[in-house]
Structures are given as structure tokens and as C-alpha cells.
Amino acid sequence: MQRYNKILKNKDYIKALNLIEKNEENRIFCKHNLEHFLDVARISYILSLENNLNIPKDILYATSLLHDLGRAYSGKDHDVVGANLSTKILKECGYLCEEISLITSAILNHRQENNENSLSSILYKADKISRQCYKCKAQKDCYWEKEKRNEFIKY
Numbered sequence: 541m542q543r544y545n546k547i548l549k550n551k552d553y554i555k556a557l558n559l560i561e562k563n564e565e566n567r568i569f570c571k572h573n574l575e576h577f578l579d580v581a582r583i584s585y586i587l588s589l590e591n592n593l594n595i596p597k598d599i600l601y602a603t604s605l606l607h608d609l610g611r612a613y614s615g616k617d618h619d620v621v622g623a624n625l626s627t628k629i630l631k632e633c634g635y636l637c638e639e640i641s642l643i644t645s646a647i648l649n650h651r652q653e654n655n656e657n658s659l660s661s662i663l664y665k666a667d668k669i670s671r672q673c674y675k676c677k678a679q680k681d682c683y684w685e686k687e688k689r690n691e692f693i694k695y
């Protein structure tokens with residue numbers, strides 16, 4: 541079994557995912573559920589292939605599956621909380637120390653835009669591109685600036 545599939549079966553992962561689902565039950569804006577995590581994973585993989593970055597699929601998928609997990613326990617600092625929680629889960633799923641530090645640093649930096657072709661910049665881009673602004677019912681209340689919204693399908 542791929543290591544990222546072990547994440548799906550991890551008890552801390554399942555618990556956090558369920559908590560986010562409960563917290564966001566009445567949320568009108570973009571949700572942070574498995575569908576979002578998989579959209580980010582697949583777009584990250586496409587971006588990595590298109591840019592010849594050769595980032596291994598199980599690193600991209602692990603990063604994407606875990607990047608918003610901290611939202612289960614914190615809104616404002618969800619990147620920090622998520623990185624700590626992810627360290628434990630990744631260890632349990634067989635990721636190596638250097639892989640864990642790469643993934644957690646991408647999670648910690650995924651809310652800042654940067655132009656490098658790094659894992660954190662791929663995560664940042666995929667996270668934004670994945671959102672379906674073109675069919676969103678909460679457009680008028682969304683805090684995203686109009687020019688940053690996705691008007692068309694890119695991936």
C-alpha cells in the first residue's frame with residue numbers, strides 16, 4: 541500500500557477529518573474536506589509534472605492530504621497545529637525524518653505566496669487553483685479579492 545493511503549486509515553487523521561466536517565457543517569464558504577485535499581493533491585501532481593519538478597507522488601499526496609488538518613483544532617494557526625499533528629501521522633505511516641521535515645515545512649508555509657518551484661509553492665498554487673469560485677454561492681460574502689478568484693477551470 542502507498543504510504544499516503546495509510547494516512548487515510550490513520551486514527552488521528554480520521555478523527556481530525558471528522559472534526560473539521562462537524563465544525564464546517566454550516567459553512568457557506570469553501571470547505572476543507574477530503575474532496576478539497578484530493579483536488580489539491582491531483583493539481584499538485586499535475587503542476588509538478590508540467591514543471592518537471594520530479595516531486596514524488598507520495599510526498600505531494602501526503603502534503604495535500606494533511607495541509608489543512610490543523611483546522612480541526614484551530615482556525616488562525618491551523619498551519620502550525622497541522623504541521624505538529626502531521627509529524628505524528630507521517631511517522632506512523634512510514635515517512636522518513638527528512639521527508640517529514642519537507643512536508644511539514646510546506647504545510648507551515650502554504651499560506652504565503654512565493655515564486656520558487658518548491659513543494660510549498662506548489663501547495664500554495666494548487667490550494668488556490670482548486671477552489672471553484674465560478675460556481676460558488678457565497679461569492680458576494682467571500683473575502684478573496686475579485687482578481688484572485690478562479691473564474692475558469694484551469695485543472
Ligand SMILES: [Fe+2]
Nearest residue numbers: 576607608667
Ligand atoms: Fe486548503
